[in-house]
Structure formats: C-alpha cells, structure tokens
Amino acid sequence: MESFSITGKQIISGVAVLSAGIFLGLLAGYGLFSSDEAQPELVSLETLPPHSESAADPAPERIEQPGGSAIYSAEAKTEPVTAALPENKLCVAVEGAVRRPGIYYFEEDSRVHDAIVAAGGLQETADINDINTAAWLLDNVPLYVPFQRIVQKEDNRISAKKALSAAEMNVPQYTRSGWQPSFHAPGKKSSAEMQTNPEIPASAPTVPEEGNASGSGKVNLNTASLAELQTLPGIGPKTAEKIDNYRQSQPFRSIEELQQVHGIGPKKLEAVRLLITVD
Incomplete structure (x- = not known):
C-alpha cells in the first residue's frame, strides 16, 4: 500500500483556494439580490413647480403717521x-x-x-x-x-x-x-394762530414791537434785544447772552442756525420756531 504525505505548503494552498471560492460565491449572491432592488428615480429640474412669492412672508406694512413718522404693521397688504x-x-x-x-x-x-x-x-x-x-x-x-x-x-x-x-x-x-x-x-389752536389772533390766548408772552424788524409779531434773532429774546420759551438770561454773542460774530441766516448756539438743541428750536425770524 502506497503512503501519501502532505506538506504544510500544500495545506496552506488548499485553504487559500477554498477561501477564495467561498468569497466569490458570496459576492455573486449579493449581486443577484441587489439587482432586484429599486434604483433611485432621477427628477428633472424642469418638472419642479416654480417658486411662488405669494406664499412668502409678507413685508411689513408701512403706515404713515402725522409728522412724517411711520410705524410698521405685521399684517401687511400690497398698498400702504x-x-x-x-x-x-x-x-x-x-x-x-x-x-x-x-x-x-x-x-x-x-x-x-x-x-x-x-x-x-x-x-x-x-x-x-x-x-x-x-x-x-x-x-x-x-x-x-x-x-x-x-x-x-x-x-x-x-x-x-x-x-x-x-x-x-x-x-x-x-x-x-x-x-x-x-x-x-x-x-x-396752533401756536402760530395764537400769535396772530388776539382773541385766542397766546402760548407765549407778548413780544415787544421795538427791535422787531419783521413787523410780524415774531422775534428777530438778529435785531431783538436781550429782553425780547427772553420772552421766548426756554430762553433765559444766559441763553440770550449766548445768542447775542453769536450774532455779533455773524448774523443768523436761517432759523436752524440757532442750534449753533450752545445750549439750544432740537427741542428748544421746535419750541420757538414759529415765534422767531431772521429776516
């Protein structure tokens, strides 16, 4: 009887061949089953519905208020x-x-x-x-x-x-x-009406006519005396002196220029705007 001997190299080679066969079999089976699964559907951009701006959040509605200010409403319409x-x-x-x-x-x-x-x-x-x-x-x-x-x-x-x-x-x-x-x-009654209508109670003391070059009942910033300047609301002795010092260096060319005097801001200017002139 003949005897056979198997070396270690032969055993390793056999195991490698067997493993390769098993791997190829599994790979073939996976490909067979995965081919039956549904593939993702490609959608053309042309089939998508166009974007509608009507459904978007509306812009705030601008509501005009007296005096030029504005408020904004959350419920907007197409027209202000x-x-x-x-x-x-x-x-x-x-x-x-x-x-x-x-x-x-x-x-x-x-x-x-x-x-x-x-x-x-x-x-x-x-x-x-x-x-x-x-x-x-x-x-x-x-x-x-x-x-x-x-x-x-x-x-x-x-x-x-x-x-x-x-x-x-x-x-x-x-x-x-x-x-x-x-x-x-x-x-x-507005403050302007109170200066022109004697039947309406005045909102400021009566302005002396002397030194008032305009002749309209208003205080002329360029020619009024210190006493006349102090008849204006918010203008005391110190502020009147500041106005006098300013106009000595240069005459007032506009009512808004009164804000260049130290101590006179927008609120004080609005309080006297209808009562003063530079003409």
Missing part, C-alpha cells in the same frame, strides 16, 4: 395705508419724566393733567412744581415734564446734575411761573 389725523382732536407730544412718552390725541377741552395720565403717569424722578396741570392743552404744542435735579454724594463730595426746567422746555401756558389770566379758552 395712510393713517388720517382724527378730526377735532388735539395732537400733543408728551415727553420727559412720564412713563410712556409719545404722541397722543385729546379732546379740545383736555388739560395738562389728562396728557400726563394718558402717558402713563409720572416717573418717580418727575418734577411738577412748575407744571400747571390745570392748563388747557394746545394743539401741536409739546408738553415736557422735567426731571428732578439729581444730587449725588460720593467721597465726601456733593455733585448736582442740572435738569431742564419746565419753563425752559414748555410754553408759558403749561407752567405756573409763566401762566397769565388770559390763558383760559380751550380749542384746537
């Missing part, structure tokens, strides 16, 4: 909506030490007290000592409630922060110090 000024209403900007400063509309017989209540009441730092809360409101004339003078003590030093006074920021009718007996009739 103009907010009309209510008829027979006083339009008053309530500013300063109130809880909700803003523009409010009032009936013609409303008082300063009503404006303060409409604006949410007074802040804790409000100073109404010189505010005439019983005064009639004037159309298109702002009401400013001043803040208290702030006094701080730090490191044995006392510092005071000056606050704008009621007389500086309001027409005389709104203040106790500037009120006159002729201020009694309510109504929708």
Whole structure:
C-alpha cells in the first residue's frame, strides 16, 4: 500500500483556494439580490413647480403717521395705508419724566393733567412744581415734564446734575411761573394762530414791537434785544447772552442756525420756531 504525505505548503494552498471560492460565491449572491432592488428615480429640474412669492412672508406694512413718522404693521397688504389725523382732536407730544412718552390725541377741552395720565403717569424722578396741570392743552404744542435735579454724594463730595426746567422746555401756558389770566379758552389752536389772533390766548408772552424788524409779531434773532429774546420759551438770561454773542460774530441766516448756539438743541428750536425770524 502506497503512503501519501502532505506538506504544510500544500495545506496552506488548499485553504487559500477554498477561501477564495467561498468569497466569490458570496459576492455573486449579493449581486443577484441587489439587482432586484429599486434604483433611485432621477427628477428633472424642469418638472419642479416654480417658486411662488405669494406664499412668502409678507413685508411689513408701512403706515404713515402725522409728522412724517411711520410705524410698521405685521399684517401687511400690497398698498400702504395712510393713517388720517382724527378730526377735532388735539395732537400733543408728551415727553420727559412720564412713563410712556409719545404722541397722543385729546379732546379740545383736555388739560395738562389728562396728557400726563394718558402717558402713563409720572416717573418717580418727575418734577411738577412748575407744571400747571390745570392748563388747557394746545394743539401741536409739546408738553415736557422735567426731571428732578439729581444730587449725588460720593467721597465726601456733593455733585448736582442740572435738569431742564419746565419753563425752559414748555410754553408759558403749561407752567405756573409763566401762566397769565388770559390763558383760559380751550380749542384746537396752533401756536402760530395764537400769535396772530388776539382773541385766542397766546402760548407765549407778548413780544415787544421795538427791535422787531419783521413787523410780524415774531422775534428777530438778529435785531431783538436781550429782553425780547427772553420772552421766548426756554430762553433765559444766559441763553440770550449766548445768542447775542453769536450774532455779533455773524448774523443768523436761517432759523436752524440757532442750534449753533450752545445750549439750544432740537427741542428748544421746535419750541420757538414759529415765534422767531431772521429776516
């Protein structure tokens, strides 16, 4: 009987051939089953529906307000909506030490007290000592409630922060110090009408005619005396001197140029705009 001997190399070669056969069999089976699976469908860009802007979020609606300002509404339409000024209403900007400063509309017989209540009441730092809360409101004339003078003590030093006074920021009718007996009739009257119609209570003291080159009842910034300048709301002796110093170096060429004087900002300018001239 013949005997056979198997070497280690032959065993390794046999195992390798067997493993290769098993791997090829598995690979063929996987390809057979995977060929039956559904392939992803390619969609042409031309078949997609076009984008519609009508379903997009609308742009905020711009609503015009009196005075040129605007608010924006979340529910927009294609056309802007103009907010009309209510008829027979006083339009008053309530500013300063109130809880909700803003523009409010009032009936013609409303008082300063009503404006303060409409604006949410007074802040804790409000100073109404010189505010005439019983005064009639004037159309298109702002009401400013001043803040208290702030006094701080730090490191044995006392510092005071000056606050704008009621007389500086309001027409005389709104203040106790500037009120006159002729201020009694309510109504929708602008500050310009009060200067030209003697039957309407004036919103500012009467301007002397001397030195008033315009002859229109307005204070001429270039020719008015210091006393005449001080008849303007918010213009005291020191501010009048500053105006005089400015015009000595160069005459006023426009009303807006008054803001070049130190201490006069946009609010003070608007308070005196209808009462002054440079012609």
